[in-house]
Amino acid sequence: MPDISDAVRDHLALALVPGLGPKLTAALLERFGSATLARQATATQLAEIPHIGEKTAIGLAAALRTVDIEPELRLMEKHATGVLALGLSGYPQPLAKVPAPPPLLYVRGEWLEADANSIGIVGSRNCTTYGQKIAAQLARELARAGFTIISGLARGIDGAAHRAALEAGGRTVAALAGGLSKIYPPEHSALADEIAAGRGCLITETPMGMDPQPGMFPARNRIISGLSRAVIVVEANARSGALITARHAAEQGREVYAVPGRVDDSASAGCLELIRGGARLVRSADDVIEDLKGIAVADYRDLASGGRQSPVDSAKEKKQGTDVPRSPEPPPAPAPTLDLTQQRVFDALANRRHADELTRELAMPVAELSRTLMQLEMKKLVRRQPGNFYERR
Numbered sequence: 001m002p003d004i005s006d007a008v009r010d011h012l013a014l015a016l017v018p019g020l021g022p023k024l025t026a027a028l029l030e031r032f033g034s035a036t037l038a039r040q041a042t043a044t045q046l047a048e049i050p051h052i053g054e055k056t057a058i059g060l061a062a063a064l065r066t067v068d069i070e071p072e073l074r075l076m077e078k079h080a081t082g083v084l085a086l087g088l089s090g091y092p093q094p095l096a097k098v099p100a101p102p103p104l105l106y107v108r109g110e111w112l113e114a115d116a117n118s119i120g121i122v123g124s125r126n127c128t129t130y131g132q133k134i135a136a137q138l139a140r141e142l143a144r145a146g147f148t149i150i151s152g153l154a155r156g157i158d159g160a161a162h163r164a165a166l167e168a169g170g171r172t173v174a175a176l177a178g179g180l181s182k183i184y185p186p187e188h189s190a191l192a193d194e195i196a197a198g199r200g201c202l203i204t205e206t207p208m209g210m211d212p213q214p215g216m217f218p219a220r221n222r223i224i225s226g227l228s229r230a231v232i233v234v235e236a237n238a239r240s241g242a243l244i245t246a247r248h249a250a251e252q253g254r255e256v257y258a259v260p261g262r263v264d265d266s267a268s269a270g271c272l273e274l275i276r277g278g279a280r281l282v283r284s285a286d287d288v289i290e291d292l293k294g295i296a297v298a299d300y301r302d303l304a305s306g307g308r309q310s311p312v313d314s315a316k317e318k319k320q321g322t323d324v325p326r327s328p329e330p331p332p333a334p335a336p337t338l339d340l341t342q343q344r345v346f347d348a349l350a351n352r353r354h355a356d357e358l359t360r361e362l363a364m365p366v367a368e369l370s371r372t373l374m375q376l377e378m379k380k381l382v383r384r385q386p387g388n389f390y391e392r393r
Contacts, residue, residue: 004083010035011085013067015104016207017060022219024051025103035085039064075208080196081108081180092116098226098252099366102205108180108192109201115173118148119288120228120249122221122242123157123235128267131157131235134259136164138232141285143170148200150175150228152220153188157234157242162191166199173227176204177220178212203227221245222252229292230255232282236270243270246279251367253355253388255291257282278374278384291387338379345372349382352391 004012014025014035027049028038041064046057076082084091084105094116095101119142123131139149139161149165151158153174165172174195176184180202183189196202203223206216221244225231231249233256236242249256258279261268275281282288338346341364348358359369373390376382382390 007034007036007088008083008085009069010039011088011104012069012072012083013039013064015205016067016069016072017063020060020063022100022102022205024049026100027051029086029103072208075181076106079108079181079208081106081208083107084111092227094118094228095223095226098222100222101226102223104205106180106204106206106208107201109196109198111173111201111203112171115148115171115200115227116229117146118150118173118228120150120224120231120245120254121157121161122151122224122231122233122245124237124240124242124267125154125156125158127156127160127235128265130261131259131267132160135160135234138234138259138282138285138288139164139172140168142288143168143172145285145289146170148173150224152176152217152224153183153185153192153202155185155188159188159191161234162195166194170199172200174200174202175220175223175227176202176212177206177216178204179206179208179210180204181208182211184212217241218244222248225249225252225254228254230257230288232257232259232288233271233274233279234259235261235267236274237266238269238273240270243274246274250370253359253366253370255280255388257288259283278377341368341372342376345369346376346381346392349390349392352385352389355388355390358390 014020014028029035031049032038032041041061043057043061046052046060047054052060084107086096086101086103090111091105092111092115121135121139123135135157143149143165149161149170149172151161151172151174153159153162153176162172162174172195174192178184183192192202205219205223206212218241221241225245225248228249231245231254233242233246246256256274256279258271258274259282260275261271263272280291344362345358348362355369355373358364359366362369373382373384377384380393383393384390
């Protein structure tokens, strides 16, 4: 049997209780402080949690105490799978910081800290030859530049991205919708084995033996974006599931890129719409690499320094002479017809700020902040810069 701690065994038990999804699991962990204490909760205590009625609480209390994890452990051993629990050692830190992270992850292979330097590449299952070519080219170049490539192991763009990363000698992570004892699609079983054999890992929040259901794929897509520093949509029609990944990425504060296609090609309609909506157009891996290098510099200057002047700016000023008068700051742009939320965000942008800073300072949900910033961009009051920084126009 896998050698896992008692605390992780209790997290695994929560994952196996029927009807106990991520949101309710998060509510239990918040209320009781640990999976161990949640499993010991009485029906009366459980009934105090919103959306759990008295009748449900009685059944849930019994299920939490009696759920049998041994069959799951046997499947995990058979398929060389471990688990990572939210709040415990080893859980991917990029994913831990997004809204509603999965309480438990099944992992086959190994997630490394270095995999936090990653790019998601997604797109259509029924892709064109052009789409496959561009996905492979981007994945290969980014992998050679040291990025881990993350995708969903699906047919089409996903498979092309995973294979190209492996061919380049890089690492790749596949986030699946179903359980790891039944790889889907089955024709990618060999690809999954190659990824897990020391070149990356397979990740899912779904118990081992569960087949993927349609509703699981959007939830899987939030894991792809949550693990990634940025997401590239290579080819997507107007109804592609890759657009869901892009939406999750925007809500999580990730950069979103899209590869353009012909304006009359329905296979690229989703990508063109993303670009119209503010996604960054990508022509080659260099576009992404340059932007993400800028994020690291900006993080050092604006976040680590607490707004203090950067060494580069300070050196420039010394070279020019300290007695050179500074130009006065321009007056703030007018903010007509703003609602209260828009005004709060606009006021907070007196200086250039990162979206994460705004989220913390304003105590505002990421989705609401992203929507408000987009509204202010449309009003031409703020502009977005590389690295998810914003400033007034």
